[in-house]
Amino acid sequence: MWTQILILVxxxxxxxxGAELLVRGASRLATSLGVSSLVVGxxxxxxxxxxxxxxxxxxxxxxxxxxxxxxxxxxxxxxxxLFILGLSAAITPLAVAAKLVRVDAPIMIGSALLALVFAxxxxxxxxxxxxxxxxxxxxxxxxxxxxxxxxxAVKAEFDxxxxxxxxxxxxxxxxxxxxxxxxxxGSSLFVDAATAIAKSFxxxxxxxxxxxxxxxxxxxxxxxxxxxxxxxxxxxxxxxxxxxxxxxxLGVLGPTALIAKxxxxxxxxxxxxxxxxxxxxxxxxxxxxxxxxTIARWEGWLLLGYYVAYSAYLGxxxxxxxxxxxxxxxxxxxxxxxTVVGLGVGVVRTLRRERQLGREFGPSGRP
Numbered sequence: 263m264w265t266q267i268l269i270l271v272x273x274x275x276x277x278x279x280g281a282e283l284l285v286r287g288a289s290r291l292a293t294s295l296g297v298s299s300l301v302v303g304x305x306x307x308x309x310x311x312x313x314x315x316x317x318x319x320x321x322x323x324x325x326x327x328x329x330x331x332x333x334x335x336x337x338x339x340x341x342x343x344l345f346i347l348g349l350s351a352a353i354t355p356l357a358v359a360a361k362l363v364r365v366d367a368p369i370m371i372g373s374a375l376l377a378l379v380f381a382x383x384x385x386x387x388x389x390x391x392x393x394x395x396x397x398x399x400x401x402x403x404x405x406x407x408x409x410x411x412x413x414x415a416v417k418a419e420f421d422x423x424x425x426x427x428x429x430x431x432x433x434x435x436x437x438x439x440x441x442x443x444x445x446x447x448g449s450s451l452f453v454d455a456a457t458a459i460a461k462s463f464x465x466x467x468x469x470x471x472x473x474x475x476x477x478x479x480x481x482x483x484x485x486x487x488x489x490x491x492x493x494x495x496x497x498x499x500x501x502x503x504x505x506x507x508x509x510x511x512l513g514v515l516g517p518t519a520l521i522a523k524x525x526x527x528x529x530x531x532x533x534x535x536x537x538x539x540x541x542x543x544x545x546x547x548x549x550x551x552x553x554x555x556t557i558a559r560w561e562g563w564l565l566l567g568y569y570v571a572y573s574a575y576l577g578x579x580x581x582x583x584x585x586x587x588x589x590x591x592x593x594x595x596x597x598x599x600x601t602v603v604g605l606g607v608g609v610v611r612t613l614r615r616e617r618q619l620g621r622e623f624g625p626s627g628r629p
Contacts, residue, residue: 318330318475330475338506355556487500
């Protein structure tokens with residue numbers, strides 16, 4: 263058992279190192295070819311932080327472990343919102359760009375709903391995987407087009423981080439290939455160890471995918487968002503989570519279903535509980551992000567508390583514990599309604615404040 267745990271940790275370390283090499287090499291290569299640093303940040307870096315999810319899900323599906331492949335995506339999205347966003351907001355209140363509330367968050371919710379529709383019959387087919395993959399291509403083109411319209415000041419801020427010394431492209435190529443090799447090797451170690459641990463404990467592969475695998479493959483997002491929050495780059499902390507969730511559904515689940523023979527099967531348990539939870543936490547982002555275009559510390563702690571509750575539910579359900587009915591009833595009839603009321607009050611206050619400001623300043627924005 264301890265051997266498998268060590269292999270799991272080693273696989274995660276190799277995965278993280280591979281993602282770092284891939285992002286570094288691809289970013290430097292793109293910049294040396296004249297691609298804007300802003301575009302690189304919106305595409306290469308965002309995709310790179312989700313590379314572990316992609317490789318692990320694809321490897322799992324090809325090896326016949328569909329539950330880990332699906333659980334990894336669902337669990338990562340839940341982990342990103344509840345744990346990463348919650349932890350980042352608990353460190354410091356997070357600023358939210360208006361575009362993220364009006365465009366990116368709805369895209370995140372829409373992609374989650376589309377995946378649920380495709381999975382409703384118990385399988386995401388290769389055709390449906392192709393449609394999801396087309397979605398990530400369209401989203402990438404949208405990001406690039408939006409980046410080109412950014413102001414000169416924003417572009418200059420991103421370009422400050424571009425390498426000042428000449429970049430040897432062959433070195434970038436070596437970094438990219440080495441990163442890909444480490445991702446493949448690390449994913450194989452990680453998936454094999456996670457599967458062995460699940461079987462030894464009698465825990466389903468779906469639960470392992472939703473918890474250990476999901477949290478492990480989300481470590482790049484944890485590092486990116488938490489460091490951004492600490493450094494005061496609070497909009498990046500939020501944007502990283504929303505962008506990763508969009509890419510996980512469209513750019514991980516889609517290609518995995520497209521490449522795997524016959525698509526990927528979706529367990530009834532995932533359809534009955536985990537898909538709805540992923541959509542629910544995505545929907546919860548809208549009122550949280552909308553209230554003053556900030557995520558307050560108390561909202562961060564609320565999200566963290568829900569992740570603890572979600573993990574506790576998975577543990578109780580997998581062991582068929584006697585406390586499960588009471589725990590479920592408390593969450594359903596007490597905790598969730600209180601949260602809905604609290605967020606609803608916040609939204610109403612925000613709308614009233616905006617209406618009051620509109621009366622005071624008028625359409626021109628001047629008194």
